[in-house]
Amino acid sequence: MSYCLGMRLKAGMVFVSDSRTNAGVDSVATFRKSFVFDGAPDRVIVILTAGNLAITQSVISLLEERLGSKAASRSLYKAKSMYDVARMVGQTLREVFEMDGAHLKSHGADFVASLIVGGQIKDRRMRLFNVYAAGNFIEATDETPYFQIGETKYGKPIIERVITPETSLEEAVKCALVSFDSTIKSNISVALPIDVVVVPADGCRASIRYRVTDEDPYFKSLRRTWGEGLRKIFSQLPEPEWVLNPTKD
């Protein structure tokens, strides 16, 4: 499994991914799952990947190889819109499905892959997409300004409670790290280091590309303070009267 999270806020976009991959519990490794495409001055594109590593690496390799292409339908740097970028990523995923889908199936493996694709092209708006294994996709809106892929459930409640389009970039990163902490605590298929990319609105550049390791002092303190805080507010909640003083019915 993996866990990746992308958010599109008024202040900009935040992309966070873990880096554990595993094929069974005895084949565990660290691979980066966030990719920043910023080789053209007019745009920044970030892709996060979850699912079968061979599939998602193929997609990224093909996208990278074609960056120099002059065709607007082939190069992320030539695409006219972020919609076209998402379409291109989906199309590339379909190519990989054409190459590998039947072979995977003959080995009993499903074609499992999903990608978060976000970014901005100069003078256009920031957009964030969730690309499914079939190559189709949905786009984030103000009602649902974030996407999660991979092992999404453990870390969802805090995001649901905190994130709105008005959330600041630093609060969004803090929320993402709390969400990753909950997930890492509950599921060994998600693990540090965590890669964080922050793209402020309208700059078309990533202002931050930061790797959080298990030695990171901020993350260590966040985990401890959050855990202590949770236990404290939990202990302050009143206990149910009907358990303290049960009446026989």
Add this chain to the structure above:
Amino acid sequence: MSYCLGMRLKAGMVFVSDSRTNAGVDSVATFRKSFVFDGAPDRVIVILTAGNLAITQSVISLLEERLGSKAASRSLYKAKSMYDVARMVGQTLREVFEMDGAHLKSHGADFVASLIVGGQIKDRRMRLFNVYAAGNFIEATDETPYFQIGETKYGKPIIERVITPETSLEEAVKCALVSFDSTIKSNISVALPIDVVVVPADGCRASIRYRVTDEDPYFKSLRRTWGEGLRKIFSQLPEPEWVLNPTKD
């Protein structure tokens, strides 16, 4: 989906289940998923069910029909130990598989069912089991004093942080309700009312059988206070310095 939670603490056992069943999003209904067997004075047995409702109802019906049987291998009230009770529940599940498994398969449906089985027989210890669809089972220990079945992930982080064998019954109920709140917020296949059963240690009786509805004043206040508390401690956590003051690398 469903969400059920059973805990075995030093002070006793706590069983909590939601009551939503759905076959697709347009066929939603309310069914009780917790069953208390307390018709014999020397024991109390509680069963929580998740999965295909036709399967789990069949299991419960067969177990109920056989309560009057004189055979120790047929009646929950004659079983010599809680281990035998778990074995009997697993065996009954296998009977249902024999009857329905192939038919379900021919309609493209998997045989999905899991049960939490717990209780105590006089002068013996409290025991808690997680019975799988195959009819085999595992038992809770002091290291892992609880089991969840169904939609388990959203509500796991708070349990992981709070529950130990030393947790009091009222704290355990409170934690369970917080865990259900997080799950209900994130997943429409889990819903109120919530059924709570509390079995204090060594009494061999349920002291509490309580149904939490959406009008329940304690639960309403718990949800609000917990949500506010979470947002408060979240806002008190320091923001990452490297987002507030990024330095170009």
